[in-house]
Amino acid sequence: MSSRPIVILLAEDNPGDRRFTSLMLEESGLEVDLRHVEDGQQLMDYLHHRGAYNDPATAPHPGLILLDLHMPRKDGREALEEIKADPRLQAIPIVVLTGSEEDNDKWQSFDLRVSHYLVKPVDAKVLPELIRDFGFYWQSIQHNA
Numbered sequence: 001m002s003s004r005p006i007v008i009l010l011a012e013d014n015p016g017d018r019r020f021t022s023l024m025l026e027e028s029g030l031e032v033d034l035r036h037v038e039d040g041q042q043l044m045d046y047l048h049h050r051g052a053y054n055d056p057a058t059a060p061h062p063g064l065i066l067l068d069l070h071m072p073r074k075d076g077r078e079a080l081e082e083i084k085a086d087p088r089l090q091a092i093p094i095v096v097l098t099g100s101e102e103d104n105d106k107w108q109s110f111d112l113r114v115s116h117y118l119v120k121p122v123d124a125k126v127l128p129e130l131i132r133d134f135g136f137y138w139q140s141i142q143h144n145a
Contacts, residue, residue: 005031008131009062011043011079012036012097013071017120021066021097028131035062040074043067044082047089062092067114069098069105077108084112095130 008025012018018036025032037043043065046053053059065083069076076098083089095116096109109117116130 005033006063007033007035007060008064008066009043009046010034010036010066011038011040011071011076012066012068013038014068017068017097020121024128025131027128029128030131032131033060035059039071040076040079042073043076043079044074047083065092065094066097067094069096069100069109077105080109080112080114 010018010021012021022034025034035046037046042053045051046059047062049056049059067076067080069080076096080094080096083092083094090113093115095118096114097118097120098105099120100106101119106117118126118130
C-alpha cells in the first residue's frame, strides 16, 4: 500500500495475545513493522527513547499503538494518560486491546481520545479490517507528506 511500512507498537504482556495480534496484522495484508513492549514503563521508555530504546533507528516513532490496559509495572491506563498529556505523542492513534469490559475503562479511554476500544478476545475479522482501514489513512498521509 505505501512505500514505508506502518510502525505499529504493541504494548502487551501476554505472549499468546502478542502472537494472535501478530497473526491478525499479517491477515490485514499491510506492510507492517511490528514492535512490542511488555508493560507501560517499557512503552514510555520506547516513546521517549530511554534505556534499551535510546536509538531512534531501532525504536522508530510508531504510526499506531495497540495498547493493553492490564500490564505490570505501569498499566496501560497510566501510560495512556501520559501519552495524551504529551504534545509530542498525543497525536499517535491508539487502539485499546484489552480484556476489560468495565464501562469506566471504556469511558476513560474514550475521554483520552483513543481511536478504538476492542475487548479481547478480538474477533479474527475485526482487527485485520481495522488495520486495513488505518492503512488507507496511513497511505493518504504518507502520500501528502
